Amino acid sequence: MGEVNRMTSDDKFPGGKGINVSRILSRIDSSSTAFGFLGGFTGEFIKTKLEAEQIVTDFVTITSDTRINVKIKSDIESEINGAGPEITDAERAAFIDKLSVLKPSDIVVLAGSAPASLGQNFYLDVIEKIKSQGAEFVIDIEGDVLVKSLANKPLVVKPNNHELGAIYGVTFDSVEELIPYGHKLLTDGAQYAMISMAGDGALLFADGKTYFAKAVKGVVKNSVGAGDSMIAGFVGEFAKSHDAVKAFKQGVACGTATAFSDDLASAAFIEEIAKQVVVEER
Numbered sequence: 001m002g003e004v005n006r007m008t009s010d011d012k013f014p015g016g017k018g019i020n021v022s023r024i025l026s027r028i029d030s031s032s033t034a035f036g037f038l039g040g041f042t043g044e045f046i047k048t049k050l051e052a053e054q055i056v057t058d059f060v061t062i063t064s065d066t067r068i069n070v071k072i073k074s075d076i077e078s079e080i081n082g083a084g085p086e087i088t089d090a091e092r093a094a095f096i097d098k099l100s101v102l103k104p105s106d107i108v109v110l111a112g113s114a115p116a117s118l119g120q121n122f123y124l125d126v127i128e129k130i131k132s133q134g135a136e137f138v139i140d141i142e143g144d145v146l147v148k149s150l151a152n153k154p155l156v157v158k159p160n161n162h163e164l165g166a167i168y169g170v171t172f173d174s175v176e177e178l179i180p181y182g183h184k185l186l187t188d189g190a191q192y193a194m195i196s197m198a199g200d201g202a203l204l205f206a207d208g209k210t211y212f213a214k215a216v217k218g219v220v221k222n223s224v225g226a227g228d229s230m231i232a233g234f235v236g237e238f239a240k241s242h243d244a245v246k247a248f249k250q251g252v253a254c255g256t257a258t259a260f261s262d263d264l265a266s267a268a269f270i271e272e273i274a275k276q277v278v279v280e281e282r
């Protein structure tokens with residue numbers, strides 16, 4: 001702080017939670033459409049990168065520049081996430097309009113912070129539209145919006161252990177302590193809930209049961225996008241098999257494989273890690 005800092009190397013990746021979900025889905029052979037708002041030179045960069053990976057995109061083009069989120073990898077990881085672009089009422093309305101194509105078999109993943117210009121009710125308006133089309137939704141957003149969305153029965157939610165504590169105003173000293181709160185996410189409305197705990201593994205709450213996946217051991221290269229990868233793994237597998245435990249296993253494999261990769265995990269590495277994931281009922 002307060003000094004000139006020079007990087008030894010740098011990379012540029014198309015990012016943001018929903019984009020990460022689409023990139024992992026494409027690697028596990030699950031088709032998706034990446035959508036949201038894109039604008040300016042940064043928006044062009046993201047679109048080009050996604051198209052190079054054969055990911056279908058359907059973004060609302062905005063006049064402001066898409067934000068840049070800076071991830072600093074040193075002895076410790078630090079993140080500086082942009083506040084997000086200015087989005088006009090017309091651009092907001094165009095986005096909601098796009099949801100008219102949704103069918104009951106679709107699953108919409110709502111992920112990441114919404115810029116202030118979209119207003120406080122943005123995600124709740126989006127959820128109302130998704131529900132009116134008969135589609136399912138998954139939500140990965142911090143705070144109050146996640147809590148309010150539970151009444152609309154999201155297919156799955158995946159707060160990490162810290163976010164779960166913040167939702168219910170508690171702190172956890174052990175995995176056992178957070179189990180009742182995982183079940184509370186279901187009684188509050190979620191169909192399934194996963195709690196990710198980085199290097200301490202993950203929990204699944206499904207049909208009144210609790211499942212635990214011990215963390216796979218390996219060298220952590222990048223924890224950015226591990227949570228998004230976990231959601232993609234769950235959704236991609238659930239869309240095929242409708243088996244929540246299998247979906248959880250795939251989620252953990254994708255999250256772990258990304259944590260052990262420089263960018264998001266490759267298909268081959270996800271497959272390799274999947275062989276090491278063990279899920280047991282607790």
Ligand SMILES: Nc1ncnc2c1ncn2[C@@H]1O[C@H](COP(=O)(O)OP(=O)(O)O)[C@@H](O)[C@H]1O
Nearest residue numbers: 160196197198199201202215226227255256259
């Ligand atoms: N250091 C790690 N070692 C092993 N697995 C990890 C590690 N970090 C993340 N993972 C895997 O990825 C999942 C999601 O990571 P996590 O950091 O908890 O999510 P988020 O990025 O949303 O906070 C974890 O539940 C775990 O399965």
Ligand SMILES: O=P(O)(O)OC[C@H]1O[C@](O)(COP(=O)(O)O)[C@@H](O)[C@@H]1O
Nearest residue numbers: 015016017069112113225226227228
């Ligand atoms: O929208 P937010 O909350 O600022 O989060 C955006 C950030 O989340 C990420 O998608 C990473 O998320 P996770 O580490 O939770 O998987 C980054 O690519 C991005 O910079």
